[in-house]
Amino acid sequence: MLRRSILRWLALSLLLCGCNSSSNSAGDAASGDAAQPQTQRMIGASLLNLQNPFFQVIGDNMTAEAAQHGYGVTVLSADDDIVKQGHQVKDFIVSGVSAIVLSPCQVDQIGPIIREANEAGIPVFTVDIPCYLPDVKIECQIASDNVGGGRQAAQAMIEALGEAGGKIGILHFRQAESCQLRVQGFQEVIDAHNQSSPAKIEIVDTPEGGGQKAVGASATETMLQAHPDLQGIFAINDPSALGALAALEKAGKADQVTLIGFDGQPDAKLAVREGKLLGTPEQFPDQMGIEIVRAIVAHSKGEDLPAEKLIPTRLYTQEVANSEATTN
Numbered sequence: 001m002l003r004r005s006i007l008r009w010l011a012l013s014l015l016l017c018g019c020n021s022s023s024n025s026a027g028d029a030a031s032g033d034a035a036q037p038q039t040q041r042m043i044g045a046s047l048l049n050l051q052n053p054f055f056q057v058i059g060d061n062m063t064a065e066a067a068q069h070g071y072g073v074t075v076l077s078a079d080d081d082i083v084k085q086g087h088q089v090k091d092f093i094v095s096g097v098s099a100i101v102l103s104p105c106q107v108d109q110i111g112p113i114i115r116e117a118n119e120a121g122i123p124v125f126t127v128d129i130p131c132y133l134p135d136v137k138i139e140c141q142i143a144s145d146n147v148g149g150g151r152q153a154a155q156a157m158i159e160a161l162g163e164a165g166g167k168i169g170i171l172h173f174r175q176a177e178s179c180q181l182r183v184q185g186f187q188e189v190i191d192a193h194n195q196s197s198p199a200k201i202e203i204v205d206t207p208e209g210g211g212q213k214a215v216g217a218s219a220t221e222t223m224l225q226a227h228p229d230l231q232g233i234f235a236i237n238d239p240s241a242l243g244a245l246a247a248l249e250k251a252g253k254a255d256q257v258t259l260i261g262f263d264g265q266p267d268a269k270l271a272v273r274e275g276k277l278l279g280t281p282e283q284f285p286d287q288m289g290i291e292i293v294r295a296i297v298a299h300s301k302g303e304d305l306p307a308e309k310l311i312p313t314r315l316y317t318q319e320v321a322n323s324e325a326t327t328n
Contacts, residue, residue, distance in 0.1 A: 043073045043296060044092030045101040046085050048129065048176070050077035052211070052239060054263055054285050055103065058127060061289025062101070069297045071098070080175075080211075082106045086113045093120045099296045103129045107177040111136050123299055127292045128285070129178045130308065140295040140305040142288050146178045149281035149313035150185025153260045156279050156315060157186075157232050158193050158201065160258045165199035166231030168258075169223045171209030171216050171240045179211070179236040182262055186234055204230070209240035216243025224251055232258040238268035238280055245276055264316050273321045281313040 043066055047055040059075035066073045074097070078085035082105040092100050093116060100117050104110040104126065114136040117124045123139045130141040157168065170186065173179040187203070194200050204227050207219040216235060220243065224230060233248075235241035241261030248254040254276065261268045264282025271277040288311065295305055314320070 040072045041070060041098040041300075042095070043071055043099050043101060043293070044088070044095070044097040045073060045075045045127075046078045046088040046092075046103070047075060047101075047127075048078055048103040048105060049080050049211075050075070051079075052237075053265055054237075054283070055128070057285040058103075058289040058292075061286045062127075062293050063289075065290045065293040066296075069293065071293070071296070073293075078103070078105050080105055082109050082113075085110075089113050089117060093117060093122060097122060098300065099123050099125060101125045101127055101292055101296075102131075103127055104131050104177070106175045107131050107133070114138065123296070125292055125295060127288050128283075129176050130181075131177065138307075139299050140292075141308045142292045142295065143178060143308070143310060144283040144288075145310040145312050146181035147185035147188075148310075149262060149283070149315075150182035150187075151189045152281045152313060152315040153182070153234050153262060153279070154186040154189035154193075156260055156317070157234060157258060158189070160278055161199070161201060161232060163199045164231075165197075165201050167202050167204045167227055167229060168232035168234065169205040169207070169220075169227065169230055170203060171219055171233060171235040171244060172206045173209060173211040173236050173240070176211065176236075182236050201232075209235060209237075209243070211237050211240055213239045213243035213246070216240030217247045218243075220244040220247035221251070224248075224253065230257055232260075234260050234262075236262055238263040238265040241277060241280070242267060242271065245271060264314070269316055269321070272316055272318060275318065279315050279317040282316040283313055284311055287311055 047059055050056050063073045076088050085105050100122055110131055111133045114124050118137045125139055126141045128143055130143050190201050205223050207223055209216040209219050233244050235244050238261040248257050258278050260278050261280040264280050268280045
């Protein structure tokens with residue numbers, strides 16, 4: 001009798017435990033489903049160098065615009081290093097991002113990196129620095145009209161040097177496609193001017209300015225030693241232009257050499273207002289950040305995209321600055 005009661009009690013206990021276990025599992029599953037967040041779509045961006053405020057503005061505006069469309073953004077600095085950029089893209093691929101945005105460090109070497117993303121089925125977009133390699137697929141490129149900006153800079157230089165003409169130098173950054181295009185536009189206008197005007201402008205040197213203030217300063221010092229009669233400098237971005245300005249001031253030649261930058265960064269615009277820079281073709285990195293995200297969203301919806309969208313530059317001069325001050 002006692003044995004029968006014990007067996008009955010054990011059976012009942014097992015039944016209750018089984019019911020409770022099943023009930024809890026169902027409840028856990030239900031609560032787990034309810035609490036499980038929807039996976040957020042992510043954009044991976046490897047930008048040229050976030051130490052340059054220009055790219056920081058692009059990244060910040062990408063992040064803000066993406067949030068409005070339900071995307072998150074991981075913005076990384078490639079630090080001008082193509083190997084580092086390659087590792088960043090590999091990480092993006094492994095993490096399964098929805099799209100990859102690049103400002104290529106070296107356009108002639110970026111091909112294998114982009115192809116990895118292509119083979120993984122992840123759409124690739126470029127911002128600021130375009131890539132025209134034939135064996136890669138890029139959905140859309142958002143950039144300034146760099147050729148047009150270079151032409152604006154050249155026209156400003158021609159007007160500044162006037163009837164005398166003179167010797168000028170270009171602070172280059174050859175590894176960036178965008179800077180190659182700026183120099184192309186600049187060279188086109190100078191060449192056309194020299195064909196039709198007696199006031200010849202001779203480009204006597206095109207040293208590497210590195211796109212950075214310190215490198216631009218060093219290159220300018222060397223250029224001034226080789227060409228003490230230099231009368232103008234076109235720098236392919238504002239950091240190198242500000243470096244050139246520091247070198248000119250150190251040499252006591254800031255008022256003898258016409259200096260033009262490119263970007264429209266706050267420090268350079270201040271230098272323009274102070275009369276230290278003649279001008280800078282102003283880019284709009286905020287628009288770039290917004291437009292690249294909108295292109296990604298449109299692509300995700302199957303919409304047709306242009307291969308390239310160019311945003312015009314504006315030559316920022318003292319006249320523009322004064323006009324804005326009057327308006328405000």
